[in-house]
Amino acid sequence: MSMSVAEQQSRDIKRRSRNEQTGRDFKCQNEYSRADPTTEIYLKSEGRGGGPNEPLLGFEEIFLDLQQRQFISQQIPSAKDHPLHEILAKYSQSLTPGGDLEEQVIDDSIPGQNENTAQIQESKPIIKKQNFKQISIHIAQMSEEWRVMLSSDEIFGLYLRDVASKTNQLFYKNMLRFIMLYRECLNENGWQKLAESQCREAKQTLEERNITARMATFKDVMYIHEFCSINNSEVAPEICNEFVTTFLEMRKDCGLEKLEAIDYTRNFCHWLFINGHTCSKLSMIT
Numbered sequence: 001m002s003m004s005v006a007e008q009q010s011r012d013i014k015r016r017s018r019n020e021q022t023g024r025d026f027k028c029q030n031e032y033s034r035a036d037p038t039t040e041i042y043l044k045s046e047g048r049g050g051g052p053n054e055p056l057l058g059f060e061e062i063f064l065d066l067q068q069r070q071f072i073s074q075q076i077p078s079a080k081d082h083p084l085h086e087i088l089a090k091y092s093q094s095l096t097p098g099g100d101l102e103e104q105v106i107d108d109s110i111p112g113q114n115e116n117t118a119q120i121q122e123s124k125p126i127i128k129k130q131n132f133k134q135i136s137i138h139i140a141q142m143s144e145e146w147r148v149m150l151s152s153d154e155i156f157g158l159y160l161r162d163v164a165s166k167t168n169q170l171f172y173k174n175m176l177r178f179i180m181l182y183r184e185c186l187n188e189n190g191w192q193k194l195a196e197s198q199c200r201e202a203k204q205t206l207e208e209r210n211i212t213a214r215m216a217t218f219k220d221v222m223y224i225h226e227f228c229s230i231n232n233s234e235v236a237p238e239i240c241n242e243f244v245t246t247f248l249e250m251r252k253d254c255g256l257e258k259l260e261a262i263d264y265t266r267n268f269c270h271w272l273f274i275n276g277h278t279c280s281k282l283s284m285i286t
Contacts, residue, residue, distance in 0.1 A: 016238055037263040038270040043166045050168030052132070055088040055160050058173035061179060061257075071251050072184050073149035083229060084180065087157035091164075096132050127243050132165065147276055152236060153191075155277050156183060159268060177255050178264040185239055185247040190227035193235040237269040237280040 035042065043049065060079040066072045076082050090096075130138070139158060150158075156179050163175050195214035196206055203211045215222075221230065244261055248254060256264075269282040 003218060010195060037267040042263075042267060043163060043171075048167050051165050051172070052093065053164045053167070053169055053172050054093055055157075055164045056085065056090045057164070057169060058176055059088065062173065062177050066177070066254070069251070069253065071254050072180060073187075082180075083153045083226075084156060084160075084183070086202060087153055088160060091157065091161040093132075096130065096135050115213060125180060144276070148232055148234075149276070150232055152183070152186060152231055152233045155233045155236075155272070156228070158275075159271055162271070174256070174260065178261065179268070181247070181251070181256065182236075182239075182265070182268065183245060183283040185243045186236055187227045188247070189239045189242050191215060191222050193238045194218070194227075194231065197235050197238070233272055233277045234279065236272060237278055237282045238246060240265050240269060240282060 035046065059082075063072070063076075063079040063085075064080055067074065067076070079085055160176060160179055164172050167175065192211065192215065193219070195211045199206055199210050199212050243265060244258065248256065248258065248261055266282060269278075270278075272278045273281050
């Protein structure tokens with residue numbers, strides 16, 4: 001089956017940028033000295049620890065609040081129509097339990113299971129449903145080829161799945177709010193960041209004419225698809241300063257304090273880096 005030009009371009013865009021290693025350290029302004037959110041204990045201490053929680057905990061409430069304040073897309077008719085809702089629903093505790101296994105076909109829409117069960121899925125046998133730990137192993141063992149093909153929305157889902165398993169309900173809902181806002185910011189800025197990344201990879205200067213030329217190659221897909229729906233998270237750390245200093249400044253009553261947002265951004269970007277979803281490493285300006 002042949003691909004349309006737009007489909008081929010979206011696939012090419014998604015698979016680029018993993019070879020570029022220069023200019024990969026992005027700095028986030030650090031105005032105060034606080035506990036390091038990139039450490040393993042960050043999510044488990046200081047009133048944050050708890051769980052496991054349902055990944056959809058508080059989703060509709062937060063969606064309605066942010067949409068009412070016009071902080072996220074007005075084109076989404078309901079919480080269930082938000083792209084993250086369907087993704088997080090796959091990680092429900094009823095579908096990926098933490099306890100004993102049950103008889104059920106593996107859901108091949110969960111990242112990491114397609115490649116490991118491709119031959120088995122052809123005959124659709126009844127096999128044991130996989131629990132949370134086993135799915136985590138599948139995700140950790142995902143090949144690089146499959147990993148770079150995950151969309152940012154799918155990666156947001158993996159991150160929230162991880163956070164939901166470690167934190168209490170109040171903190172998890174804060175992180176869910178953060179991700180919904182960060183996603184919106186990435187949709188707004190991602191295409192330009194991707195163009196800048198491709199300029200660096202081609203050893204071009206970041207002059208406006210070079211970036212504009214790169215942006216022109218995306219036009220067939222960028223007006224049809226949200227950035228997060230067809231691109232991976234390679235450039236996600238590169239919007240950190242725009243998110244904290246511009247995006248949130250224009251949305252002061254979004255429910256996130258600036259210091260919280262900086263910590264959440266650092267935690268998320270560090271998670272992206274150590275899990276192989278980006279080569280960009282975030283560092284702080286002290």
